[in-house]
Structures are given as structure tokens and as C-alpha cells.
Amino acid sequence: MRRAAAWLAMGMAGLALAACSGAQDSLNPAGDQAAHTQDVWRLMLIVCGAMYVLVMAFLGWALWRARRALDGPPLEDAVKSSADAPMRNALVGWTALIILGLGVLAVGSFLVDRSLARADTKDALHIKITGNQWWWQVEYQDPDPSRQFTTANELHLPANRPAILELAAQDVIHSFWIPNLAGKEDLIPGRTNWLTLNPRRIGVYRGQCAEFCGLQHAQMALDATVEDPQAFEAWRQAQLKPAPPPSNDAQVRGQGVFINGACGSCHEIAGSDAHGRTGPDLTHLASRRKLAAGALPVGRDGLIAWLHDPQAIKPGNHMPLVHMSDQDLNDLVAYLQSLS
């Protein structure tokens, strides 16, 4: 059992180590929801840890005592024992202790849950997130239609301003989860769920679909950038604009490939003739960090690899392999890279 204790100690050390900062890490909170949840986690760790130590100590004591008894005289009566009465009192005490511990945890959990339910939503951003196999559609909503825009697989949030997320699903159940900001919430076909975020700390965090949603569930990530309000406003203004027109020959040819080839029938590029709605909106693709829901970095190499054979990068995804000449591929990439 000493070995078990050693394992436990190592484990606890591991948990402490794990608290170092990560971009997709529930122990590195960057928002109110994640921070409150971390409080619950700490409370749980203390109470449950104490309970565990108690049980192991009792077990250790029992075995140590019993080892001595091995050399003693045989038990007189296997069925009844003089130790029963004090042990019975101990059982009552133990039961009371469990009830007390559970009470503390239940109340603590309930209070945090209530505080989350009452999160500050004043002047909140409204964002609609739609889960698709295997990417995220992100629509920034506004009462004024000219101030609405759509993007994919990325979320920009101003620090210290609440955001209310409306969660829907296009095909199967997904689950929206950015551990540094908040717990997860499912996106369910035929239903609408809501999630409030109160981001506090500036940084880039990573989220990932948390409900198994089929073949490429593993590659359905999104980036969440928490930034200062000015930076957010600048980003929003840029997103509200249509895509810049192609500015050189390669880009013009690339746009032709996009619109006349297969691309435009699934993807939208605002300001061009590409108005497909089934795939991610690509209007400002080049301003994003990642491609294909986190599969590749946006950049020349990533785009070429992806367009060369999307099925090799993310087998089973709904983007077909489109054969094109090297010239067309280069032009297309040049055009896509201009979509900042």
C-alpha cells in the first residue's frame, strides 16, 4: 500500500504540473466561467483528497494491525467480535462525515452554478455558432443587418465584454468547448442552446468539438482570440468589408478558378460571385490562423497541401478532391492568400 501512496503523491505532483499554462486547458482560466469552475475543482480536490487519505489510512492501519494478529492466537469466534460495538460507532461517525463532505461539495457546486447562471450579460455580443461535420460556422449578430457578418472556425472576443452564444447544429450533435473560457454546451439538431462567456484575459485559446460527431470529430477545432476592445473593433470592421478584389494577374486567374471551378458552389466569398453556402465562408480566410477547423496553418504551404488533396489531410471530410493543374493551384492559392 506504500506503493499506492507513492503513486498518489506522484499523481498529485502531476496535477500540480498540469496547471502550467496551455491553450486548451481548463486549469488555465481566461474567463469568469472557467475561473469559477476551477474554484469548484480546488474545493473538490481538497475534500475528496482528504477523504481518500482517510480511507487509505484506515486501510493501512487495518492491515498493519492484522499483520500483528497473524502471529497471535487463533480467533475464538469468527462470527462475533468484541470490537463490533466501537466499530459500529465509528461507522456512524464515518457515515456522518461522508454526508457532511457531500453536503459541502453539493452546496459549493450549487452556488457556483447559480453564479454562472447569473453571469453579467450587459451589453453582450450575440454570436450564433452552428456545428457542421466538421467545422464551425460563426455568425456575429447585430440588430442592424449591415453590421452582421459570418466567419468560420474562429471567434474573436473583446476582453471584459460578455458574449452570448446561440448554439445550433446543422447535421449531428456537436459540443462547443473552449476550456480556458467555459465548460461545454451541446449543439443539437432541432434545438437551440445558449452559452454565456465572460472573457477576461487576453490571449489565443483553442477549442474543440467535445461530442463525438463522426469520422473527423478529432479535427474540429476553433480558435478563440480574446483581445482588447480596440483590436476587436478593428477586426470587426475588417470582417464587415467584402473581400478585397484581386490585385494581380495570378490572383485574378485564381478567382476565376475559384468561381468557375467547383469551389464557388460550396463556399461564399463576399464581394465575389462565389455564393455557396454549404462550406465555410472564406471571405477573410487569410486573416485566420488555421485552415479546415484546425487541421493546418493558413499560409501557402498549408493551402497547397489542403487543396492538393483535402482527403489526405482530413479523410472523409465533405470537401471533394478537385483535380487542377499546378498553374491553377498556384493561382488559386495566391487568390486565397489575398483574402485578408
Place this chain on the structure above:
Amino acid sequence: MSAAYPREVGAKEAEALHAQLDATWRTGTGFWDRLATVDHKIVGRRYIVTGFVFFVLAGILAVLMRLQLATPQSGLISADRYNQIFSMHGTTMMFLFAVPIMEAMGVYLVPLMCGTRNIAYPRLNAYSYWVYLFGGVMIWVAFLLNVGPETGWFSYVPLAGPEFSPGKRTDFWAQMITFTEVSALAVAAELIATILKQRAPGMTLARMPLFLWSILVTSVMILFAMPAVMLASSFLISDRLIGTHFYNPAEGGDPLLWQHLFWFFGHPEVYIIFVPALGMVSSIVATFAQRTIFAYPAMVMALIGNGLLAFGLWVHHMFATGLPRLGNSFYTSASMTIALPAGVQIFCWIATLWDGKPRFKAPLLFVLGFVVIFVLGGLTGVMLASVPLDLQLHDTYFVVAHFHYVLIGGAVFPLFGGFYYWFPKITGRMLSEKAGAWNFWLFFVGFNVAFFPMHILGLIGMPRRVYTYPAGLGWELWNRISTLGGLVIVVSVLIFIGNVTVSLRRGALAGDNPWDAATLEWATTSPPPSYNFAHIPVVTTREALWSEDRPVMEGLKSESREVLCTSVLDAEPDMRHASPKPSLWPLFTALATSAMFIGSIFHEWALVWGSLPIVVGLIGWLWPTTPPKRQLEAAT
């Protein structure tokens, strides 16, 4: 008979009785005899071995997954294959290993522990084994032919529905559910009837060994839990095959209906696996501490409490689905409450050891490992009951760690303890203690190395059911450690298999009661004779074999198969009951059932024409044993 009681049985009389009873009860050695057998020990042994084979198969899948995840962006296994592998791992472990093997231990042990000659409804027992076997073989053949399940052991709709899981993969999964549930329900009914009606005279409910209590509670839970998953999977398969809309939101259906039905079954399922293990732990602790279990009434109450509470927690699997908050808080409290009966039982076992003279043999080692691992898993379960914390940890590797601590620690460790404990009874030979110690320590260490890091992985953001993950998120090291631990478990299980193989031939002879245990299965020879007990044992204390006196009753027929039925509460002898003879009809009916289930995957009318052979099988099976009237008239 007009013998004066009490009387002693002479050696000659005992020998004659043995010859007569063995002729009546023995299973012949011919091929068809073996297929027709209704001996609960033979069926139970087959069940245990089959369940263990599925454990090994699912374990191989686990190793494949660990190898894939040992490095980020690994190309070892494709996404499609990986998804099938984790679906099969969960499906096999839950439906083909854990529940069946726990019931199998019951099938073998319950009649012996009750002091009766065979299980109630022995033909149904044979049938249930065949159905289980055919269902398991079907899904594994489908998997090997690349039509295995791909949507997880939980098969959430709409992913598992007709639109997003075309082809036959999910149909095979849904019918596998039907197979295993039919078999599990049948066994549950047998075990309930055996425990309630066939206990040895004098074994009142208050004298019942805790293992029997745990099997009784489990079986009743099965009756209430399994219909939910059968209904859910029937809805699923009809959505897929005949165009119903139970789960289709576009036509008024609701994907959450599946989740409610599935978890109404799925949560109790965990306790269905775990409660029999508690019974095994109680048996082992009492025997190896040489002390009656401390606070027996509290233990019984805790078992029943486990069974009841298990039905009140299913919503904690659905906290992220957006259900009303207040309801969620209720399920938080209910989920935490289940820690109470578990905590009470842990206390009582430790108190028993504290007060006893423990012998540190392999069965007890596994039980101690159980306490160390299971308590940790139970505590992480308490953590997951909290709504806010669960929203972070749900569907991450933290949950994977949690339920492996609970299921491997809480059920597989006691099961291995049970293997070491009852192997001498089943085979007549002891397993090697030395190999047993290696088996235990490697399993214990390997398990913790494999699964403890998963807690950390979950906390630092790694979701479940991903076939790969990117580098740079801090997950690489923990994944590699976990894979190493998995390989250590493989070594440990290989040692166990080697131990069994060698000990079957060369193990020390066990004798009737090698551990000096107190329950009735140890009152007969090892392995037990075909008829279990020459005379029906009479029970006067809870620890029947620890008293000097071994009273028995006589008077059951020896020239035909009879069992003694006793009253439900007090186990007063009430009637003699004919026990069915071997028959091939259960096998025939199981084949017909399988043909119907598999046929209905391909054509819905198979349900109709496929049921005709089943009717024929059932009529043959239940054909009265009383003589036809024509014979009677001819005779008079």
C-alpha cells in the same frame, strides 16, 4: 420412509446415492449431449470463458488505440478504423464482457451457494448462453468484415441515424443490443427465481450470503434497466430500416429521446456491473479475514440503496445538453448521494479486515487493489456530479480515467480476485500463488500508470474519442506514459492466462474447501458433482460452514431430476419441483432467434417469417413431459 432423525449417512449408502444421482444428472460426453446440456455449471463455465475471450479481444483493441495515441498525428490507424475500434472496445467491454461475465459468475455460483441442484429454468439458461454467443460472434464477424459499429457504444442519434450512418454498420450494433439484452434478461429472471425459491432450507433472507444479495439486486436492476435500451435500439433500427421518425427532429422526433432512454439504462448498467463485484469482495474479505462481514444489515441496505439510487442519476450524463438548471441540481445531489452506500461498504470491509486475521493470498490482494483504485474512481465520480465541473470534464479523458477506475478497479479487480478464489471450486485445482502475485502487482501498477495520467489529460483539455491530436498542447508525455502502462497490463493478463493454462493440469489439488470459506458452494467437492449436492444442506447460521454441525435433508428423487423449492422469506421446504432434462430445443430456438435478428437487418419482414421457427422451437422446448392421453388409455 420411516427413518428416525437425525441419522448419519453410511459410506455405502452415500456411494449408491452418488451413482444414482450421477446417472440422473450427468451430461453425456457425446457431441450432441454437450450441445443439449442444461447443467448450470457447464453453461456457466462456457459463459465465463466466452466472456473472458471478449475481455481479451476488447483489450487488444484498447492496446491498438493506446499505440495510436502514443504519439501526436500518428498514422498508424485511419480515422474510420479507429472509430470502429473504440466503438467495438466499448461495446464489447460493456455488452459482451462485463455484464455477461458477472451474470456468468452468478449462473455458476448461485445454485451452489443456494445449495440446490440446478438453476431455475435450466433450458432458458442454455438458450441465453447461445443467444449471447451468437450475438457476440455476429458483431465481431461484422467488425472484421468492416461493417462494425462506428458511432460509439452509446450510438448517439442523429449520428447513428439513417442519414449520417448509412450502410449496415449501425444496424449490426443495434441488433447486437437485442441479442445481449435478451440473454441478460433471461439470466436475470433465472437468478431471481433461483435465489427466491431454491435456497437451502433455513437460509432465510437474513442468512443469505452477501454475494447472493448482490446478484439479487443486480438481477432486479437488469429487469428495470434493460427494457429501456431495447426500446431505444428498436426505435433506432426502425428509424433506419422502415423510415420511422422517433429521433428525426425534422418530423417531430427528438435526438434527446435517445439519450434519455439510453442513459436510463446506461447508468444503472454501470451498477449492474459493479454490484456483483461487491458481492465477490464480500465473499473474499470474509473468507480471508476469517471473520464474518462487519455490519451485515448495513451492507444489505447499502446494496439495495445502490440499486435504487442507480436509477436516479441518468441525467448526469446529459448536463451539457441544455436541460433546465434546477433539474440538473437535483441530479447533482442524487449522484453524490450514491457515494454514501459505497462509502459504508468500504468501511465495513476494512473494519472486517481490521478485526480479522487476513491471509494475503491472491484473491485478497486483488480486493485490496480494488479498494485503493475504486475509492479514487468513486471520488472522481463525486467530482463529475457537480454541474459546473462536469461541463468542463464531460467527454474528456478525465471521464475515461474516472470510469476505468470505477469499472476496472471496481469490477475487474474483484472479478480477478473471484477467479483466483473460485478457480479451485470450478476446476478442482489451485492457481499458482506466485504467478498470482505477479499478475496482481503488474496489473495494479500498469493500471495506474495507464489511467492516472488520463485525469491530467482531461483537465488540460484532451477530449475523448479522438483518433489523433495535434502536438504542442502538452498532451504528448502523458499519452506516452499511459500507453506504457497499457503494455504492462498486457503482460499481467498474459501471466494470468499462463497461470490458468498451467494450473489446469498441474495445479495443487484443492479439496472441498481450500480457503476454509463459510458459504455452501464449498460444502461439496471441487469440482462439484453433476447434481451439486447428494443431500440438500440445511442452514442454521449465516456462516454455514464455520459451524461444526452440517445438517442436511433427504427425500428428493434420485432417479429423476428434482430440486427443492423453499418459501421466499424463511426458506421453509415447500415443494419438490421437476427440473428439466437436457434438450437441443434451446439451441434450435437460439439459432432461430439469431436468424430472425440478423435477417431483420436486411429485411423487415424477417421479423414475421423469422418468428415461425422460433414458435416451433418453443413448442418443442415446452412440450409437456406428462404422458400423452392415448398411452394412458392404452395402459388402462
Place this chain on the structure above:
Amino acid sequence: MKARVVGDVSMLPDGAFGSRTPIWWGLICFILIEGGGFALACGAYFFLMSHTEPWPPSRFPPDLPAGIAFTALLLLSEIPNVFTKRAEKAQDERATQLGLIAASFVGALLLAIRWFEFHSLNVRWDDNAYGSIVWALLFLHTVHLITDWADTVVLAVFTFTHEVDTNRFSDVADNSLYWHFVVIAWLPIYALIYWVPRLAG
């Protein structure tokens, strides 16, 4: 250790009725399983109903006549059922045979009416979720109806071809018990299929 015989059970009966027999407990288990299935199916009905407006979506609830006829005859079928049960208890072979034959005929008639019930639902199983659950409820009950009817017919045949002893009488008694279950289980299903759409719509 030598066995010390303290009693003899050979004088005990080798057959009995009701809860004294293991078979009865098996039947109770079966009824619990099936009853649980029915209860969950009814729960699914309400679950689906809770977010479908109007209910039924077509606004046409099932036609009443076939359902009323079925329910009335099912309730009347308890007369031969109870008659048979009494005959069994009295171990009266002739009366048992008579009761079983009557029950078989009533069962066949019920199945015939059930056919018309399926045709009076005014919805197909693949129209919408309402249609699916209504068909499922009716189908589930029909399966039980057929099962117990077949059991009744087979038992009726046995009483003519084989000697009838306590165990056979006991089987017949269990068959009667199961018929009670088929009757009682129908009542909530009847209400759900025929009346809830009228009252809710």
C-alpha cells in the same frame, strides 16, 4: 465430515400454484420487463408530444369504432379468463378445456379487430414522429396479444392430447395471469392512442 440427515422432503407435494412455484416468479419477472417497456414507451409518447404542436400534427386523431370494439371485447374476455382460472384452481379438466377454447376464440376475434385498428389510425408510421410512436404502441401491444393467444391455443391443444396434472393446471393459471396483464396494459395505451390526441388537440 459426515452428513447428518435431519429431515425428509419426500412427503412434500411435487406441484403447486401461484407464488409457490418458480415459474410464477419467472412470469412476474417477464411482466415487470414488459410492463417496464410499456411504461417507457408511454413516456416516449409524452416526451415527443411535449414538443409537437398540434398533436396529432395532421389534426386527425384515430377513428374510434375499432378501438372501442376492441376494448369492450378485451374487457369481456376476462369472463372466459376468470372462468378458466377458477376451473384450474378446482382442477376441473372439462371446464378448463371449455374455458381455454372460449379464450382462444375470443383471442382470434380480438386479433381480427386489431387489424382494423391499425387501419383506423389515420397516420402511417413513417409520416412523422407521432405516427411512429402510435404505431409502436399498438405494435407492442399486438405482439403481446399474439404471444398470449398462441400460448392459450397451445395449452388448449395440450389439455386434449396430454394428461393434465397439477403442473399443467399451474401453467394454465399462469397463462390467465398473463392475460390479466395484457388486458391491464391495454388501458393506458388505449387512452394514449385514442383519447389523448382528442383531449390535447
